[in-house]
Amino acid sequence: MSDASLLPLAIHGAAGRLGAAVLELALASPACSVVGATVSARSDWLGRPLGGEGAVSYRDALAPSLPAETVVLELSRVEALPAHARQAAAEGWPLVVGVTGLDGACEAALAAAAEQIPVLLAPNFSLGIALLKRLAKVAAQALGPDFDGAILDVHHRHKVDAPSGTARALAEALEGAGRSVPIVSQRVGEVIGDHTLTFAGPGERFELQHQAEDRTLFARGALAAAMFLRGQGPGTYTMDDVLAARGGKPAAS
Numbered sequence: 001m002s003d004a005s006l007l008p009l010a011i012h013g014a015a016g017r018l019g020a021a022v023l024e025l026a027l028a029s030p031a032c033s034v035v036g037a038t039v040s041a042r043s044d045w046l047g048r049p050l051g052g053e054g055a056v057s058y059r060d061a062l063a064p065s066l067p068a069e070t071v072v073l074e075l076s077r078v079e080a081l082p083a084h085a086r087q088a089a090a091e092g093w094p095l096v097v098g099v100t101g102l103d104g105a106c107e108a109a110l111a112a113a114a115e116q117i118p119v120l121l122a123p124n125f126s127l128g129i130a131l132l133k134r135l136a137k138v139a140a141q142a143l144g145p146d147f148d149g150a151i152l153d154v155h156h157r158h159k160v161d162a163p164s165g166t167a168r169a170l171a172e173a174l175e176g177a178g179r180s181v182p183i184v185s186q187r188v189g190e191v192i193g194d195h196t197l198t199f200a201g202p203g204e205r206f207e208l209q210h211q212a213e214d215r216t217l218f219a220r221g222a223l224a225a226a227m228f229l230r231g232q233g234p235g236t237y238t239m240d241d242v243l244a245a246r247g248g249k250p251a252a253s
């Protein structure tokens with residue numbers, strides 16, 4: 001693969017649980033080149049070279065001199081997101097957002113950015129979860145009002161937001177299909193992320209479940225999202241668009 005075809009990638013939050021997994025995969029990938037990586041201003045990683053060698057080191061901000069086609073992955077924190085979104089929009093860098101628990105300031109910054117650059121919102125990088133959302137809509141439309149729906153979201157004890165971004169997105173998808181569904185969240189142990197959608201009706205119960213078994217699942221999805229976003233026009237995208245681009249037909253509306 002020639003250098004021109006390599007995807008230049010920059011990662012915010014590169015020393016976090018998710019960011020480090022994405023960085024490791026990206027450094028090993030023949031399809032991309034990591035051109036920038038940020039950590040918090042108090043991080044021990046500041047100034048160290050990525051992967052222990054090479055010219056790129058961890059910094060507390062992305063340099064404006066990065067290539068114009070750089071795709072930025074936002075994997076840090078809600079508090080840092082608005083400034084990162086403004087910088088990406090000003091520099092023309094496509095932005096993939098993996099951070100969850102977005103507040104009003106984040107949503108406003110991302111909406112403004114999406115007028116200038118492509119922004120992909122992925123509260124869950126799993127393509128399996130994108131498929132679960134489609135199936136959930138089909139189930140909601142097919143099962144009548146005799147069926148009650150509920151979402152169970154189970155995650156590790158370190159997760160700061162509840163309900164999960166994925167559970168919210170699932171509930172919103174169902175809302176769009178005319179169903180209001182409550183969410184129950186559990187924060188226990190080291191569970192990476194389980195989501196279960198239950199529909200219970202007279203004499204039968206129907207469940208759709210997704211379990212994340214390995215954090216590299218999210219890292220692979222993050223890179224797939226970055227590859228997809230390269231060359232897209234301004235606007236807001238989701239993992240459903242990534243699924244569709246890989247041949248998965250969109251769900252019937």
Ligand SMILES: NC(=O)c1ccc[n+]([C@@H]2O[C@H](COP(=O)([O-])OP(=O)(O)OC[C@H]3O[C@@H](n4cnc5c(N)ncnc54)[C@H](OP(=O)(O)O)[C@@H]3O)[C@@H](O)[C@H]2O)c1
Pocket residue numbers: 012013014015016017018019038039040041042043060075076077078080097098099100101122123124125126218
């Ligand atoms: N979309 C998905 O599939 C998916 C999957 C897993 C997690 N997530 C979400 O991704 C986010 C990160 O999760 P995580 O588990 O990786 O959390 P984490 O381990 O706490 O990582 C966040 C990292 O961001 C750093 N950081 C804080 N401020 C920063 C700044 N201004 N610039 C650059 N880096 C900064 C933190 O550094 P300090 O510790 O020094 O503050 C920390 O290393 C969360 O919102 C989580 O819910 C999404």
